[in-house]
Amino acid sequence: MAAPNYRQIILNRRRDLLILLNIFRVTVIIIFIATIYYLLLLIPEELAEVKNIVLVVSIVKDLIVVGLVFLIFVVIIPSFGRMDQYIYTRLLFSILITYISSLICVDPSLLAGGDYIGYIIRSVTENAYSIVYGATLIALIISGILFIGFIRRGTLELLLVFLLVTYLMLIFSSLFTQFSFSNSETLTNFFTVKGIIDFLSSSHMIFFILTFVLVEVGQVFSFVCMYTIPLSDRFNRIIRQMERIERVTRVEEKKTETSLVGPPGEKRFLEVISPLAKSIIRDAYEGYAFLGEGTSFFVSAKLKAYTDAMTKKDQNFMLRIAGLFAAPGIASIIVSLVVLMLVKIVGGIVVILMALYLLTYILGKIGEGQIVEMSRIEAYIFANFAVLALMYVLIVILGARFKMRRLRAIKEIS
């Protein structure tokens, strides 16, 4: 029976893992694009203009030039002792000013006269909003780069930083423009179940829901990355190790074809010279006894002999080494992931409703309308935290009881 091609089996398994990884990758990218699309729909048009970025970049450039001029004329030139002579300083000053001006396309007299700082200040004050928008957009672009990092290795932290920056950008954009996400009626009705459902189904909420979906799918993707990337890398490393030890056999095949040993049947060259030398060279290919002990060739040859012997005893030996029996089926993983995600969404809704009930209870019963210092939204946030804290405490207490019961059971058995 021909030995199975272990390399191919491992490669196939690796390919399956990479397919799973890429499916999730594509899913996350689609949700990301949708999130960005709805974000751009939310923010005012003037914020998303490229000219804002250009303005920010030009101001940054101007500031760098000012810094450079300061560095040259206040720090570097005075440090040269013999440069205090007026004529030389003046000459050098003129050359540098002309050179820097040509670099940034500014009138040299503006730069030489010291009016350039005033010019920068004017441009900042006149375009304050544009600068804020531009800076926000740049922050978004930078955080978008973090998202690429997240897509590559599944580091959830990068996604969270990206989302945090996105939210900050949203807050800034709504701070500087007369833009409103909802009206006062929505805000009043928010504290009822119907109000929440209406609010959730409004077009503005799509972005927020997408961010939540992105966080959840991101967590799943992160898990898939944590699971598949190390396994895939492991398979890759094992294949390389297998190739290294197989190289020993390949050398043997190559050498057999050469005239060193000669065609079979004839009295071979080495046999004529020395039967001992022939045996030693043959052993170098088939065994390892006469190779330099500790050399990689020696270890590889010996390892090859060992793995061949072990594989004869157990066909799955190499697959076990590769870790193929340590990777559970992909289908079961996906099912369990989807179930947990659904549980999380249902749990989220339950918490929202519980917080709402708690809010009504606090405002209506405990304070009997006397809690006037706290606005509804504040009370709702505290109710949220209270429900979550309660959940946490319950989990810890139940967990401890569960553990105690198990310990008691073990004690009884023993």
Place this chain on the structure above:
Amino acid sequence: MITRRGGFLIIFGVSLELFALSFYAIRDFASFLKDLMGVDLRVFLPNIYGLIYLSPALILISTLVLTSVVISFTNYHFFTKLEFIEVRRKLSTNRCFAGDFVTVTITLENKSRFWINNIFISDIIPDTFDLVLGENFIATSLPPKSSIEFSYIVRCSVRGIYKIGPIQIVLQDRAGLFLKSYLVENYSDIVVYPSYEDVKRLEFLQKAYGSLLFGRYRVREKGHGYDFWGLRKYIPGDSVKSIDWKASARAGTLFVREYEAEKNIKMYIFVDASSSMSAGMARMTKLDYVARATVLLSYLANRSRDFFGLVVFSDGIKEYIPAGKGRMHFYKIMETLSKIDAEGPSNLSRAMKEFIMREKRASLAIVLSDLEGDPTIIEEAVKIALSHKVNVIFIAPIGPLFEKIYTEELSRAFFEVALMEYMKRREQIKYRLAKYGVHVLDVGPEDLVAIALETFLKAKARGIGMM
């Protein structure tokens, strides 16, 4: 324990809630400034009052995110427990020779009805073991009521008694928000005998060239054995059973068959395990070489059905295995060799005194020692040995040759000087011992094993230590 990632997610959720809360505070602050001081912040921040409309969305999302964290925690807290996991380690062998491979198989069983989502397992191996194929760690998932298995191959490079383990297990929830790390005290003992490579080489040559080595020094002496010696004419008194009838018929006169005598010697290998024997490069100390030579000598003695024993000494006898023969006896010696360490001063005289108390009959003693102890004590040891019919042969590693690490001319010069001094002292010892007819064979790392082999074969041919 919460991970950095988990902390980040909580911070993200909480910050959204705090943003929502702060918008009301900002609005109230702006109103306060306007009413009391007449400062209208809307000049700079046109929509400062409108921020509150963002709050409901932020609250809802943060609630969902924080709930997600709490549910992850629930899942982790209840279903990710070490008690649910059974971990086992299996070794392909728990005794091997240095340089051999051992396959370690780790089996993990999830006995619960829940997924163990994110598990990282790492089997800790001794520093002297080389991982040659596979990996001793894996990150994977454990489905309910199932088990996973992975293996790796290690090369046991240095003789000794080792423990593989403990096993490190890191359990995480699915998204890696929470983490528990455990060290499972699961150990497997493994005894690594000294290297067997020299024996393998010898076996290879024997296989290829028959009695190439043994034949050189074969003892040819008539007697009662199994190997045919020759024919001679019948002398009255010879046993009738020994007559070769075919040869007699052919020659017309009576001939008897004679056989080769079987000679067994009793050999003791004295291994010096004093501190000076630990000198040399890591894994290639004098003691390591000596251990290898002992393996070869034991193997040869075992093959030729001789009696062989082991004496490990420093200040006195540290380990003593009386002479015996057979496979089990060979492995007993291997096991002893695997656990010896070089420590303490060398006192061959005391070791020899203790030895003759235990072994009363004539024997051959091959002493593997660097002879760096007091020459008077060595001379005294020889005297004691000879007076009790113990024939001594010294195989003495030349210390500096085992330590020669020189990278520059200066260190080379120091090496040359040290070697000269060393050899001068060695010559003095050799001169002292020559008076008693005892030979000292100087050896370096390259020829120690070969000289040990030759010494044994010559001694056997001469019948030294014959029983």
